[in-house]
Amino acid sequence: MAKLIAKSPGAGLLPVRVGSLSLTEEAHDAITCVAPFQGQEKPVSAALKDAIGAALPGVGRVTGKAGARVAWLGLGQVLVLGPPVAPPGAAVTDQSDGWACLTLEGPGSRAVLARLTPLDLRENLFKRGHAARSLLGHMTCLFLRTGVERYEMLVFRSMAATAVHELTHAMQSVAAQRSGA
Amino acid sequence: MRLPCPICGERDVREFTYKGHAVALDRPAPNAGDAAWEDYVHLRENPAGETRELWYHGGGCGAWIVVRRNTVTHEVLGAELASEVAE
Numbered sequence: 246m247a248k249l250i251a252k253s254p255g256a257g258l259l260p261v262r263v264g265s266l267s268l269t270e271e272a273h274d275a276i277t278c279v280a281p282f283q284g285q286e287k288p289v290s291a292a293l294k295d296a297i298g299a300a301l302p303g304v305g306r307v308t309g310k311a312g313a314r315v316a317w318l319g320l321g322q323v324l325v326l327g328p329p330v331a332p333p334g335a336a337v338t339d340q341s342d343g344w345a346c347l348t349l350e351g352p353g354s355r356a357v358l359a360r361l362t363p364l365d366l367r368e369n370l371f372k373r374g375h376a377a378r379s380l381l382g383h384m385t386c387l388f389l390r391t392g393v394e395r396y397e398m399l400v401f402r403s404m405a406a407t408a409v410h411e412l413t414h415a416m417q418s419v420a421a422q423r424s425g426a
Numbered sequence: 427m428r429l430p431c432p433i434c435g436e437r438d439v440r441e442f443t444y445k446g447h448a449v450a451l452d453r454p455a456p457n458a459g460d461a462a463w464e465d466y467v468h469l470r471e472n473p474a475g476e477t478r479e480l481w482y483h484g485g486g487c488g489a490w491i492v493v494r495r496n497t498v499t500h501e502v503l504g505a506e507l508a509s510e511v512a513e
Contacts, residue, residue, distance in 0.1 A: 304433055304487075319488040320433065363438030377434070380441055380485045 254345035254405040261413050264420035266353060268412050271346035271397060275329040278338045279315075280322045285334035292332035297325070307376045307389055316376045316389055324387070324399070345405035349412065350395045353419045358396060360415040364388060382411045430505045433487040441485030447471070448478035448492045451512050474498050480508060 255270035262268075281289040281301070290301035299309025301323060307316045313327035324340070331337050349357060355366050364371065364379040371377065377388045384407065387399040400408045427439040447470055454462040471477075476496050483489045490508035495501070 319486075363440050365436075378486045378488075379437070385485055 254402045255347070255409065258406060258409045259347070261409065261416070263413065263416040264351075264424065266349070266351040266357065266416045266420060268409065268416065269348045269350070271348050273326045273341070273346060274312075275325070275327070275339065275341045276344050276346075277325040277330050278318065278322060278340050279325055279330065279332060280336040282334055282336070289332045289335045292334070293325070293330060296330050296332065297327050299325075299327075302376070305376055307374050307391075311391075314389075316387065318376075318387060319378055343402055344399045345402045345408060347398045347400070347405075347408060347412065348391075348395065349398065349416075350392070352394055353423060354394045354396055356419045357412065357415045358388075360418065361411055362386070362388070381408060384408060427500070427502070429481060429491070429493055429502060431483050431486060431489065431491060432505055432507050433489050434483065437483070437486055441483060443482045443484050445480035445482060445490075448480050448508075448511070450480055451492070451508060476503065481505075 253270060253272065260267060260269040279289065279293070286301060293315060294300045297309065297313040299313055299315045302308045302315055302317045305317055307314055309315050309327070314325075316324045316326060318324045329339065358364075358366055361381050362379050364377055371390055373390050373392065375390050379386060379388060381398060381400060384400050384404045386408075389397040389399075391397050398408070428436050429439060429442055430436050449466070449470070452466070454466050475498055476494060479493050479495060481491050481493050483491060491505045492508050492511050493505045494503040496503065
């Protein structure tokens with residue numbers, strides 16, 4: 246029987262380094278979409294807390310820490326980035342192979358994203374531990390702020406090459422502008 | 427132009443898709459008769475001034491919202507979740 250070798254969404258595309266900016270791929274054990282049934286938010290939150298130590302986040306927030314995070318994804322939906330979970334009282338879908346997870350890091354990373362998204366990324370509005378759904382170029386994207394100059398972006402896996410292309414282009418522009426070239 | 431999504435806050439119009447007048451939320455009963463249904467499906471006001479419209483926040487949280495807007499001044503007066511309006 247043939248042995249199949251799994252390929253990550255960023256295989257052959259990442260990492261990209263431009264000046265002091267880097268774009269890398271984030272590997273998660275699993276990516277699970279959890280949508281609590283009506284009125285089940287509390288028990289689902291408790292079950293998640295038990296399972297991975299992170300409760301259900303409010304709108305636009307992320308709970309937990311690297312390796313076991315829960316990020317708000319939209320109306321009534323969160324993404325669990327970490328071990329696989331299956332809390333009762335929620336619609337649960339394994340989307341591990343559905344997302345490309347990119348990390349943009351380094352001085353000027355906010356200027357890079359400002360070229361691609363209409364999201365207001367100002368310091369006092371999009372803070373560490375915040376999550377937002379918006380557009381990256383023409384793609385829908387989940388933005389997580391995980392550090393002072395560190396952003397994680399989740400785009401649909403089929404869009405990985407386009408996302409890397411757009412981000413690389415913006416990184417080059419920002420780096421060139423900063424070096425005065 | 428920015429729209430105030432009740433979930434996400436003020437967001438750029440690029441994230442939204444326009445559906446039409448919020449009359450779509452007032453669906454007549456199945457037996458309301460041809461006149462009511464023709465009105466619902468085909469006939470629309472063309473107001474100069476305040477109007478209510480349905481927008482979809484597809485580039486964001488995924489909510490349908492009802493936006494109150496002035497077509498003369500382009501002023502956006504407010505927005506609420508369509509799910510709450512429809513109840």
